[in-house]
Amino acid sequence: MQVFIQQVINGLSVGSIYALIALGYTMVYGIVKLINFAHGDVLMVGAYVGFFATTNLGMSFLPALILSMVVCALLGVLIERIAYKPLRSHPRITALITAIGVSLFLEYGGMLVVGPQIQTYPSVFPDTIYNLGGVTFKIGDIAMISTAVILMVLLQFIVHYTKTGKAMRAVSFDYQAAMLMGINVNNTISATFAIGSALAAAAGVLIGVYYNSIDPLMGIIPGLKAFVAAVLGGIGIIPGAMVGGLFLGIVESFVSWAGYSTWRDAVAFAILIIVLIVKPAGLFGKNIREKV
Amino acid sequence: MQKLFSFKNGIILVAVLAFYAVIQFTISQDIMPPFVTLNLMLICVYVIMAVSLNLINGFTGQFSIGHAGFMSVGAFMSAIITAKLAPKIIPYIPLHDPKPVLLLLGLIFGALVAGIAGFLIGLPTLRLRGDYLAIATLGFGEIVRIVFLNSDYLGSAAGLTLPRIATWPWFFFVTVISVALIHNFVRSTHGRACISVRENEIAAEAMGVNTTRYKVLAFSIGAFFAGAAGALYANYMYIIQPSTFGFLKSFDILVMVVLGGMGSITGSVVGAVVMTSISALLADYPQWRLVITAILLVAMMLFRPKGLLGNKEFSLNFLGRKDGRNGDA
Numbered sequence: 311m312q313v314f315i316q317q318v319i320n321g322l323s324v325g326s327i328y329a330l331i332a333l334g335y336t337m338v339y340g341i342v343k344l345i346n347f348a349h350g351d352v353l354m355v356g357a358y359v360g361f362f363a364t365t366n367l368g369m370s371f372l373p374a375l376i377l378s379m380v381v382c383a384l385l386g387v388l389i390e391r392i393a394y395k396p397l398r399s400h401p402r403i404t405a406l407i408t409a410i411g412v413s414l415f416l417e418y419g420g421m422l423v424v425g426p427q428i429q430t431y432p433s434v435f436p437d438t439i440y441n442l443g444g445v446t447f448k449i450g451d452i453a454m455i456s457t458a459v460i461l462m463v464l465l466q467f468i469v470h471y472t473k474t475g476k477a478m479r480a481v482s483f484d485y486q487a488a489m490l491m492g493i494n495v496n497n498t499i500s501a502t503f504a505i506g507s508a509l510a511a512a513a514g515v516l517i518g519v520y521y522n523s524i525d526p527l528m529g530i531i532p533g534l535k536a537f538v539a540a541v542l543g544g545i546g547i548i549p550g551a552m553v554g555g556l557f558l559g560i561v562e563s564f565v566s567w568a569g570y571s572t573w574r575d576a577v578a579f580a581i582l583i584i585v586l587i588v589k590p591a592g593l594f595g596k597n598i599r600e601k602v
Numbered sequence: 603m604q605k606l607f608s609f610k611n612g613i614i615l616v617a618v619l620a621f622y623a624v625i626q627f628t629i630s631q632d633i634m635p636p637f638v639t640l641n642l643m644l645i646c647v648y649v650i651m652a653v654s655l656n657l658i659n660g661f662t663g664q665f666s667i668g669h670a671g672f673m674s675v676g677a678f679m680s681a682i683i684t685a686k687l688a689p690k691i692i693p694y695i696p697l698h699d700p701k702p703v704l705l706l707l708g709l710i711f712g713a714l715v716a717g718i719a720g721f722l723i724g725l726p727t728l729r730l731r732g733d734y735l736a737i738a739t740l741g742f743g744e745i746v747r748i749v750f751l752n753s754d755y756l757g758s759a760a761g762l763t764l765p766r767i768a769t770w771p772w773f774f775f776v777t778v779i780s781v782a783l784i785h786n787f788v789r790s791t792h793g794r795a796c797i798s799v800r801e802n803e804i805a806a807e808a809m810g811v812n813t814t815r816y817k818v819l820a821f822s823i824g825a826f827f828a829g830a831a832g833a834l835y836a837n838y839m840y841i842i843q844p845s846t847f848g849f850l851k852s853f854d855i856l857v858m859v860v861l862g863g864m865g866s867i868t869g870s871v872v873g874a875v876v877m878t879s880i881s882a883l884l885a886d887y888p889q890w891r892l893v894i895t896a897i898l899l900v901a902m903m904l905f906r907p908k909g910l911l912g913n914k915e916f917s918l919n920f921l922g923r924k925d926g927r928n929g930d931a
Contacts, residue, residue: 345733396904402732403665404907407860410667410853411899418892426889534744537737576748579741586738587726 312444317563323451323520325559326458330513331536332543332551333465334506340482340546341502343402347409348389349510350533351416354526356382356511357431357518358424364432371434375457375515379508386507387500395496420526428525431518454516461512462552465505469548474501482546531575538582544592553593610917622774629770639770641882643838646773647831648878650780652858652870654827657784659856660864660913661793662820663800664728665736667852668743669828672716674847675746676829677836678756680712684837685764686755701767709776709833716829717822719746724821728814743849750844761843768837776834780827785867787823796820800865850892857899863909868916873909 331353338346356378363374393412397405435449469475477498480488489495517532518524539558543550558578565577585592625642628634634642655669683691684704691707692700727738750756757763787793795816798806807813836842854877862873877895884891902909 343733345737393900393904397907400907404903406665406733406736407856408900408903410856411896411903414853414892414896415900418889418896422889422893534740538741541734541737572752573748576745576752579744579748582741583727583738583745586730586734590730590734 313567315445317567318560319445319447319451321560321563322556323454323559324562325539325556326455327513327516327520327532327555328536328539328558329552329555330458330461330509330516331532332539332555333462333548334510335537335540336543336545336548336551337478337502337506339540340548341478341499342394342398342405344394344405344409345537346394346506347406347533348412348416349506350529350531350536351413351420352382352386352389352507352529353510353514353517353532354420354524354529355385355416356507356514357524357528358420358514359511360515360518361429361431361524364434371453371515371519374434375512378511378515382511382514383504383508386503386510390500390503395499417527417530424526426526428523431522431524433522434519450519454520457512457516461509465509465548468505474498478502535575535578538578538585541582541592542585544595547592547594550592550594618778622771625774626770637882637885641878643768643770643773643834644882645875645878646777647835648855648858648874649777649871650827650831650834651855652862652874653781653784653867654824654831655855656859656862656864656867656870657788657796657820657827658824659859660866660870661788661800662796662817663803664817664821665732666739666821666824667736667849667856668739668741668746669824669855670847670849670851671739671743671746672720672825672828673832673835673851674743674750674844675719675825676712676716676832677842677847678712678750678762678832678844679715679829680708680833681756681762681764681836681842683708683711684767685762688765701765705767705772705837708837709830712833712836713826713830716832717826719829720822720825721818724818724825728817728821740849740852743847743852747844747848756844759844761841761846762836763841764836764839766838766840768834773834773838776830780830781867781871784823784827788867792816792819797865854895857895860899860909861902863911863913865913866909866911866915868914869909869911872911 331349334349334352335346338344338349359378359381360374363369363377364371367374369377389412393408394405397408435453437448439446439448467475469478477488477493478501480491480493481495481498485495488498513532513536514524514529517528535558536555539554540551541554542557543552543554558581561577561581562574565571565574570577589595625634629639651669651673655666658664658666658669684707688704691704695703697703723739723742727735727742730738751759788796795806795811796819798809798811799813799816803813832847858873858877859870860873861877862869862871880894881891884894
C-alpha cells in the first residue's frame, strides 16, 4: 500500500509537469488548430531563463519562475507573430511543418547560444527527505505539485472569469463568428500563446529543479509526452489536459516501478496510438460528425 | 499510351547509365575522395527516402513524420540476414562470392518487413486525419526506436556491426529502380486514385475510390522503399544504432520533401541532393547544420509553401513535340 501511494505521489509530481505543458498545447490547438511542436522548446528556453536567473542573477525560486514565465510569454507571442500568423489561411499542414522548423531552430539555435553540454541546475529547495508513514517525499515534490495546482487554478480563473478568457473561448468555439462579434482575434490568439508559453516556462523551471539538469534538447520528450497527455484528455479541452497529464504521470511511474523504465517512453506513445485509434476525440471529447 | 522504348526513355536511360559509369570509374580508380563517395551513397539513400515519403505525404496527401522508423526496421531486419544469420546462410549459397546474394536477401527481407510494418501501422492509423496521423506516425517511429533499444538480440543501444557489402552499383541501381517504380505507380490508375485522395477525400470516396485501401497501399509502398533504403544504409555504414533513426532523421527527410515540393518526384530528388550536400558542406560545423535546416524550412513555408518545384516534374518535352505525336499515332 505504501509503495502504491509512493508511486502515486511520484506520478503526480511528474504528471503535474506534463499537465502544465499539455495545457499550452491544448489551448493553442483549441484556438488555432495547430500542434505547436515548438512548445516543448519554449519549455527549454524557460528552464534556461530560470537557470540564469538563479545562478547569475542570484534570484530565489519564485522571482526566477516569474521572470522565466514573462520571457517565454513574449517568446511565444513572437513565434506566433513571425511564423504562424502569416500561414493562418494556408492548409494546416503548412503551419505544422513551420512549427517543426521553429522547434528545430530553438533546439539547435539554443545549442549554439548555451552550448550542447548538460548544465546542473542549482538546488533551490533543501534536499531533506520527509517520511510520512513510509511514504517519502521532498520539499521539491510539494513545491512542484503546489505550483502546478496554483497555476492551473489561475488558468481556470483567467479562462472563465476574465474578458480575455471569454474571448479565447469564443474564438476557439467559432473563429469567424467571434471576429464578427468584434473580438480582436489577433490579440486573443497572442494572449493564448502568451499564457500557454508561460505555463511551459513554469514547467521548464520545475523540470530543472526536479531533475537537477538541463540541456538544449530537454524539451523534446516532455513536449511529446505532454502532447500525448493533451490528446488523451481530448485536445482543445482544458480540464482534459490536466487529467491526461496526471494520468500519464501516474502510468509512467508505475511502469518504472514495475522495472520497465526503459520502456517508459514507448508506453506513452503506445497509449497515444491506442487513444487515437479507439477514441480520437479523447476522454473528455465529444464525437464530431463530419459534414460535407 | 506511351511506348516503353521511346526516344525520351532512351535519352533518360543513356543519361542514367553515363552518370553511373562516370562515378563507377572514378570510384574504382580511387580518384574519388572517400568523403565524396560516402555522400554520394547517402544521397542515394535519401533520394529513396524522400521519394517514398513524397508518395505518402505529397501524392496521397497524408502526413507521416515517422518515416525514419521504417528505415530503422529495414536496416535492422537486413542486418539480421547480413550480420546475424550470415554464417548459417552462406553455406547454402553455391557461389564463389556469396556477398551479393546475401545483400539481396537482406535488402528484400528488410524492405518486406518494413512494408508489412507500414501496412500494420497504416491500417488503423490512416483513419486519422492530418495532424493526428502525423502524431501517430511520430509515436510509431519512437516506439520502433525504443523496441530496438531494448532488444538485446539487436545489440540494444550500442547497435549492430555489419560488413560493408553494399557498393556503388547497388546504391545507384536500387535508387534508380525505386524512383522509376514510384514514378510509374504515381502515373498508374492506382496512383491517380491516390492523388484523388489528396485532392478531396470525400469527393474521391463519392466517385467510388476506396480511399482507405489507397491510403494504406501508398503507405505500405512508401514504407517498403524506406526499408530498402535503410537496408542499403546499414550495409554500408559498418554500424547501426537505434538512435540514428530518431525523429530527427524523419524531420530531415520531411525537409527534403517539403523543400523539393510536395507532389513532385523530381523535387524530392533535388531536395535530397541539396540537403545532403548542404549537410556534407557543413560537416565541420554540425551545430549550424540543423539551424540552417530549420531556417530553410520556416522560410520555405512562409515564402514558397509549395516547395522549389511545386508539383512540376522534370521532363524532356522541351526536345520538341515530335515524340509525343509519334506516340499518339
